[in-house]
Amino acid sequence: xxxxxxxxxxxxxxxxxxxxxxxxxxxxxxxxxxxxxxxxxxxxxxxxxxxxxxxxxxxxxxxxxxxxxxxxxxxxxxxxxxxxxxxxxxxxxxxxxxxxxxxxxxx
Numbered sequence: 001x002x003x004x005x006x007x008x009x010x011x012x013x014x015x016x017x018x019x020x021x022x023x024x025x026x027x028x029x030x031x032x033x034x035x036x037x038x039x040x041x042x043x044x045x046x047x048x049x050x051x052x053x054x055x056x057x058x059x060x061x062x063x064x065x066x067x068x069x070x071x072x073x074x075x076x077x078x079x080x081x082x083x084x085x086x087x088x089x090x091x092x093x094x095x096x097x098x099x100x101x102x103x104x105x106x107x
Contacts, residue, residue, distance in 0.1 A: 028072040028085045037091060038069040044095045048073075054090040055083055063096055 030038070044050040047068050053061045053075075061083070063076030072085045076098050 028081050029070045030066065030072065030085045030088065030091075034085075034088060034091055035070050038066060038093075041093045042095075044093075044097065050094055050096050052092040052094050053083070053088050054092070055087050056089045057087070059083070062094070063098055066091075 029035075038049050038051075041049060049066045049069065051064050051066055053064045053072075055061075061075050064072060064081075065074040067073040072081050072083075075081050075083075
């Protein structure tokens with residue numbers, strides 16, 4: 001199976017639509033400094049980076065998908081992104097792959 005099919009599936013597309021059109025929640029976009037960091041890093045697959053996220057409060061999320069160097073799209077094991085991108089202090093590109101939407105738990 002091609003890499004993009006492993007990483008992108010209909011649940012991610014649905015997330016984008018909900019985020020853009022529901023109006024109840026804005027897009028969870030990275031601060032400019034972190035966007036610039038990802039622009040200088042190789043992509044995991046087209047328009048997607050898989051990273052570890054370190055939050056300002058010390059929590060770490062190991063498998064996070066960032067789309068187009070700006071949108072926090074998914075967190076492995078969570079139905080929704082359980083943090084706000086403005087609370088990220090550091091990103092570490094890991095390129096670790098997984099099937100989005102599988103084994104999701106409530107956030």
